[in-house]
């Protein structure tokens with residue numbers, strides 16, 4: 001195990017062996033460890049951001065809003081109000097005298113100007129510390145303007161990014177159940193935890209529609225307030241990125257009796273399973289399963305020849321994977337195996353005990369598994385394990401480039417669709433061009449240990 005590992009973090013890192021025990025997780029980040037995790041507010045912002053006809057206003061200093069401005073590559077088929085980042089830009093005077101009046105006036109002005117279908121008001125560290133009652137302001141403005149103005153209790157300091165997901169789900173739950181469900185058919189689902197990065201939600205929706213299933217609402221990709229409002233009429237919630245929307249799925253199960261299932265749309269195996277699992281849920285309609293089989297076989301036959309080509313070029317290469325939710329890591333490991341690549345470092349920001357148990361089962365012996373890691377640990381293990389590629393988000397990109405290896409963006413900022421069958425080919429193309437790029441001939445790649453190379 002790395003000598004650069006802080007003592008207090010040793011139980012959050014393990015190497016897969018026959019006898020490796022369990023990893024410690026689901027705790028707040030160690031102070032001073034420079035965790036790769038984002039704050040509670042950021043967790044809420046990434047979940048709610050794609051609701052395109054809502055006003056999103058950040059009640060806090062301007063830095064919180066600029067940090068999360070246009071934070072996802074989420075596309076909209078209509079309005080694009082979500083792409084504007086509004087903030088109350090709190091100053092010292094507001095910190096002393098309170099920012100409630102400023103928030104009220106900003107909300108009234110913005111709602112009059114942009115005519116949103118609803119408004120989300122995000123709390124930040126500062127508003128939590130000064131104690132502004134954003135709930136009271138939201139209610140007052142809502143009564144006055146006649147749309148839902150919803151407080152998002154996402155004070156940055158109050159927990160981990162996961163608490164932000166929960167605050168976002170609480171906000172969505174206030175919209176769910178307010179719409180008319182009379183025209184929602186029995187063969188219907190909601191897609192939860194899909195954010196329409198580069199149009200991915202449209203691809204997935206198309207597969208389900210070809211199976212004869214209506215998608216009532218996607219939360220939150222290409223999101224619309226009206227569709228979220230009637231989502232309680234669907235027969236099933238299909239949850240991807242389970243960390244972020246499971247709270248809402250469980251709430252809808254309890255309140256409206258809608259069951260939920262966990263899926264992944266990444267990788268041929270998981271994508272096909274997602275379609276078959278939904279078809280099997282509607283087992284009273286055997287034609288749905290037949291249509292699912294048709295979709296799967298048509299889509300796979302289109303991409304198989306290309307996969308064979310990438311497998312020949314990339315077989316034997318090694319990857320490091322560090323992502324937000326562990327569920328994505330499972331799919332990545334399986335997808336990379338399909339082209340002959342192995343994962344030598346795997347970790348997540350928000351995985352839970354059962355996620356890490358599953359990750360351990362999936363990984364090859366010797367793989368380093370990490371929870372809530374930091375740049376020093378990641379750099380060290382990536383060098384030690386001789387990875388050829390780092391797959392992660394915006395904060396992992398510089399780590400890869402400093403080591404002199406390829407990087408593949410698999411986070412919410414990306415502009416290339418990686419979900420579904422088409423997305424699989426886009427992903428392999430990305431992996432291929434990153435790993436095989438001639439640029440690595442001119443950048444000295446670091447080998448050995450971090451101590452030896454710095």
Ligand code: SF4
Nearest residue numbers: 039041064124125156
């Ligand atoms: S909410 Fe707090 S931690 Fe998050 S961006 Fe704002 S100041 Fe930073």
